[in-house]
Amino acid sequence: MKATMMYGAGDVRIEKVPDVRIIERTDALISITRACICGSDLWPYQKMEHNDAGRSMGHELIGVVEAVGADVRKVKIGDLVVAPFAFSDGTCVFCRAGLHTSCLHGGFFGMNDVGGAQAEAVRVPQADGTLVVLPVGKDDQLMPSLLTLSDVMGTGHHAAVSAKVGPGKTAAVVGDGAVGLCGVIAARRLGAEQIIMLGRHPDRIALARKFGATDIVSERGDEAIEHVRKLTHGLGVDSALECVGLEQSTLTALRIVRPGGAVGRVGVPQEASIPAAQPTFYSNVTIAGGPAPVRSYIEDLLPDVLEGKIEPGRVFDQVTNIDGVPDGYRAMDERNAIKVMIKF
Amino acid sequence: MKATMMYGAGDVRIEKVPDVRIIERTDALISITRACICGSDLWPYQKMEHNDAGRSMGHELIGVVEAVGADVRKVKIGDLVVAPFAFSDGTCVFCRAGLHTSCLHGGFFGMNDVGGAQAEAVRVPQADGTLVVLPVGKDDQLMPSLLTLSDVMGTGHHAAVSAKVGPGKTAAVVGDGAVGLCGVIAARRLGAEQIIMLGRHPDRIALARKFGATDIVSERGDEAIEHVRKLTHGLGVDSALECVGLEQSTLTALRIVRPGGAVGRVGVPQEASIPAAQPTFYSNVTIAGGPAPVRSYIEDLLPDVLEGKIEPGRVFDQVTNIDGVPDGYRAMDERNAIKVMIKF
Numbered sequence: 001m002k003a004t005m006m007y008g009a010g011d012v013r014i015e016k017v018p019d020v021r022i023i024e025r026t027d028a029l030i031s032i033t034r035a036c037i038c039g040s041d042l043w044p045y046q047k048m049e050h051n052d053a054g055r056s057m058g059h060e061l062i063g064v065v066e067a068v069g070a071d072v073r074k075v076k077i078g079d080l081v082v083a084p085f086a087f088s089d090g091t092c093v094f095c096r097a098g099l100h101t102s103c104l105h106g107g108f109f110g111m112n113d114v115g116g117a118q119a120e121a122v123r124v125p126q127a128d129g130t131l132v133v134l135p136v137g138k139d140d141q142l143m144p145s146l147l148t149l150s151d152v153m154g155t156g157h158h159a160a161v162s163a164k165v166g167p168g169k170t171a172a173v174v175g176d177g178a179v180g181l182c183g184v185i186a187a188r189r190l191g192a193e194q195i196i197m198l199g200r201h202p203d204r205i206a207l208a209r210k211f212g213a214t215d216i217v218s219e220r221g222d223e224a225i226e227h228v229r230k231l232t233h234g235l236g237v238d239s240a241l242e243c244v245g246l247e248q249s250t251l252t253a254l255r256i257v258r259p260g261g262a263v264g265r266v267g268v269p270q271e272a273s274i275p276a277a278q279p280t281f282y283s284n285v286t287i288a289g290g291p292a293p294v295r296s297y298i299e300d301l302l303p304d305v306l307e308g309k310i311e312p313g314r315v316f317d318q319v320t321n322i323d324g325v326p327d328g329y330r331a332m333d334e335r336n337a338i339k340v341m342i343k344f
Numbered sequence: 345m346k347a348t349m350m351y352g353a354g355d356v357r358i359e360k361v362p363d364v365r366i367i368e369r370t371d372a373l374i375s376i377t378r379a380c381i382c383g384s385d386l387w388p389y390q391k392m393e394h395n396d397a398g399r400s401m402g403h404e405l406i407g408v409v410e411a412v413g414a415d416v417r418k419v420k421i422g423d424l425v426v427a428p429f430a431f432s433d434g435t436c437v438f439c440r441a442g443l444h445t446s447c448l449h450g451g452f453f454g455m456n457d458v459g460g461a462q463a464e465a466v467r468v469p470q471a472d473g474t475l476v477v478l479p480v481g482k483d484d485q486l487m488p489s490l491l492t493l494s495d496v497m498g499t500g501h502h503a504a505v506s507a508k509v510g511p512g513k514t515a516a517v518v519g520d521g522a523v524g525l526c527g528v529i530a531a532r533r534l535g536a537e538q539i540i541m542l543g544r545h546p547d548r549i550a551l552a553r554k555f556g557a558t559d560i561v562s563e564r565g566d567e568a569i570e571h572v573r574k575l576t577h578g579l580g581v582d583s584a585l586e587c588v589g590l591e592q593s594t595l596t597a598l599r600i601v602r603p604g605g606a607v608g609r610v611g612v613p614q615e616a617s618i619p620a621a622q623p624t625f626y627s628n629v630t631i632a633g634g635p636a637p638v639r640s641y642i643e644d645l646l647p648d649v650l651e652g653k654i655e656p657g658r659v660f661d662q663v664t665n666i667d668g669v670p671d672g673y674r675a676m677d678e679r680n681a682i683k684v685m686i687k688f
Contacts, residue, residue: 093579094603099628102603162630235437250620259438259446269625273617276594281613281634284443286506290628 002322003119004057008050012057012326020115020123025071026089028127030063030081033138034147035117035342036316037328038085039177040268045329058118059085059109060150063344064138065131066121074128080138081131083117083124084294085109085151090129100295103129118325118342132298135306144313144341145305148182152339153301153312154294155266156182156243160190162264162289163239167191170232173213174253175243176204178315178339179266181211183241185310188212192239196231198224198252204338207314221248228256237261242289247271257285265289316341347463348401348669352394356401356670364459364467369415370433372471374407374425377482378491379461379686380660381672382429383521384612387589389673402462403429403453404494408482409475410465418472424482425475427461427468428638429453429495434473444639447473462669462686476642479650488657488685489649492526496683497645497656498638499610500526500587504534506608506633507583511535514576517557518597519587520548522659522683523610525555527585529654532556536583540575542568542596548682551658565592572600581605586633591615601629609633660685 003017020029035058044055065079075081088095088103095103105126110116114125124130134146145153156179165171171192173183176199187195188211197213199205205216217227229236236258242250245267253263254275266289279285304310318337320328321344328340347361364373379402388399409423419425432439432447439447449470454460458469468474478490489497500523509515515536517527520543531539532555541557543549549560561571573580580602586594589611597607598619610633623629648654662681664672665688672684 097604099604102627162628260441260443265625269620271620274620274624274631276613276615276618280618280631281609283446284632284634284637286630286632287618287624288628288630288632290625293628 001120003115004325005054006044006048006057007052007054009044009046009048011050012045012329014323014325020121022067022069023113023123024125025069026126026128027069028065028072028075028124028131029067029121030061030083030124031066031121032061032063032117032119033344034062034143036060036147037118037325037332037340037342038151039179041329042333043268043270045333056110056116058116060147061117061122062134062143062147062150063122068127072127075131075133080134080136082134082146082149082298083131084154084298086291086295087124087126087130088295089126095129098293098296100293101291120322120344130295132302142305142313144316145311147341148312148315149294149298149301149305151294152178152315153182153185154297155179155292157186157297157301158292159183159241159243159264159266159289160186160239162262163241164262164286165190165192165239168193169238170194171239171241172196172198172228172237172256173241173243174198174249175267176201176208177243180241180243181207181315181338182312183243184208184211184213185312187239187241189304189310196228196237201335221252224252225255232258239264243267245270250274254285255279259283259285262286262288266292315339319343345464346666348460349398350388350392350401351396351398353388353390353392355394356389356673358667358669364465366411366413367457367467368469369413370470370472371413372409372416372419372468372475373411373465374405374427374468375410375465376405376407376461376463376688378406378487378688380404380491381462381669381676381684381686382495383523385673386677387612387614389677400454400460400463402460404491404496405461405466406478406487406491406494407466412471416471419475419477424478424480426478426490426493426642427475428498428642430635430639431468431470431474432639433470439473442637442640444637445635464666464688474639476646486649486657488660489655491685492656492659493638493642493645493649495638496522496659497526497529498641499523499636501530501641501645502636503527503585503587503608503610503633504530504583506606507585508606508630509534509536509583512537513582514538515583515585516540516542516572516581516600517585517587518542518593519611520545520552521587524585524587525551525659525682526656527587528552528555528557529656531583531585533648533654540572540581545679565596568596569599576602583608585610587611589614594618598629599623603627603629606630606632610636659683663687
């Protein structure tokens with residue numbers, strides 16, 4: 001079968017790899033129908049040192065169940081399923097608390113002996129806890145939006161939940177990538193009254209406005225902070241969604257939030273530290289977030305996608321096949337694409 | 345009148361200073377009946393550079409209203425009142441949100457032209473918003489516990505609230521000072537099932553047990569973390585109350601909390617930064633806290649003090665008069681006293 005391997009920064013190849021097979025009794029094998037490239041895949045694309053063994057890429061997928069292990073009960077061959085970017089048993093103390101990304105028996109696609117999802121097929125461990133059956137056909141027009149439940153929409157939602165977005169509140173989204181755009185959807189869905197998008201790419205800003213952004217701040221650094229303050233009566237926002245992970249974006253998020261407000265971080269941190277005292281401690285700013293427990297959110301978000309209340313699939317502005325994946329990485333890295341969907 | 349001035353590390357003097365007087369129409373003058381020395385006063389006591397002008401000390405007080413400005417409506421001459429360590433108008437957007445320490449017209453005792461409270465009298469700005477009338481006589485036996493509502497009990501409560509302590513949860517308190525001990529009271533009051541005190545002083549540990557600590561961890565660093573894990577089935581605690589402010593105590597708090605848990609910070613940060621990625625981001629640990637909005641908490645905690653349900657006044661293990669304040673600083677700095685009350 002074909003799969004996507006990364007051997008170093010900028011070096012993405014489509015290769016023939018051994019077909020997946022059932023290893024554990026709780027596994028399912030999925031023939032992938034839709035996958036995509038994640039903003040977080042761009043960190044190794046920019047920085048990974050060369051590695052002869054390569055790294056199996058991809059962690060967002062929809063597909064058809066082709067085989068199940070002896071202990072799998074909830075999904076069956078032929079089901080169309082969406083998988084969150086982390087697999088989880090659904091029964092441990094952390095899964096029961098809704099934090100599936102910390103599952104005691106969980107893990108991530110493309111790590112250890114579990115392959116990545118930018119591939120024709122994938123082995124899904126903990127299939128019963130991980131997979132969610134979709135009540136539509138595999139070529140339904142909702143596929144792009146359903147695919148975002150695998151990561152990007154759930155991650156934007158996690159940023160909003162972590163930042164305590166709620167009815168009537170003011171929110172700011174730092175980062176106009178696909179996660180930030182889904183953060184706008186989530187903030188609106190949770191009732192934010194004012195949603196400020198910090199971004200500078202015209203196509204993304206246009207989409208942010210369609211998703212519910214009420215204000216756009218295109219400056220950076222101190223000027224961005226000053227602009228946000230002007231838009232919020234000098235107070236700052238209640239909720240800041242950090243959807244990048246760089247030092248500047250994190251500091252911006254911390255500095256645009258008002259005293260007593262909250263920063264929800266979902267951008268994978270590239271910086272080493274957060275200031276301990278100002279503006280965090282002295283302003284009683286809550287810092288929360290991390291890898292989104294997407295599995296837990298699918299059940300909340302799926303009905304809204306099925307009913308067309310939210311359309312996160314609009315973040316996909318390019319579609320390719322498996323052979324076009326290396327070009328997809330390039331397009332996203334050069335900001336010529338917001339997010340690339342892979343169709344099988 | 346007599347007041348406490350600090351001129352540098354270890355240099356605390358009791359001096360005659362000009363009597364306080366009404367400056368703003370919203371001021372009240374308070375003749376102090378009880379004050380105390382705060383753990384946070386020990387930071388300048390250990391580190392302050394010599395300063396000829398000196399610094400007016402103290403921010404915790406109970407006293408009798410001696411005079412009020414023309415616009416004061418809620419408190420009147422003769423009232424016995426408790427003041428939180430920060431004054432606040434009670435009407436601004438942050439006060440209405442319960443975050444009085446960020447009041448738009450607020451401030452702190454011992455700063456700018458407002459004197460400190462380790463003194464015979466003090467001018468209280470924003471008297472109507474700041475002061476809470478006490479329904480007892482000025483020598484009531486509840487005075488020690490009522491005085492803790494000025495700061496230390498409210499601060500321990502803020503640590504517990506920020507760390508999301510709740511019924512059935514496991515909590516750990518890092519720091520066996522007076523704030524940490526009040527954190528134990530708060531954690532128990534909020535329903536924590538297991539309360540682990542990290543501390544090593546026998547007298548404080550004994551008091552922690554009386555307040556409701558179920559386990560004691562006397563190690564430090566990695567050994568403390570390992571011990572807490574052993575006590576929590578390898579998971580860590582739901583809630584960690586950081587009641588010190590040093591780098592080691594903060595890292596300990598971050599590392600003993602389980603994935604999805606929360607750290608409530610109330611120790612004034614002496615460290616520069618918090619790790620951005622591990623164990624914070626990847627474990628979805630919430631970091632919250634800051635200067636406690638004690639004014640907001642007085643209304644919650646006062647009934648429990650009046651009914652004797654909580655006895656935070658037991659953290660005072662020495663009583664002195666104004667002239668004994670320098671010795672009180674020394675006793676607390678040398679850990680010969682947990683907390684020193686000043687009686688006028």
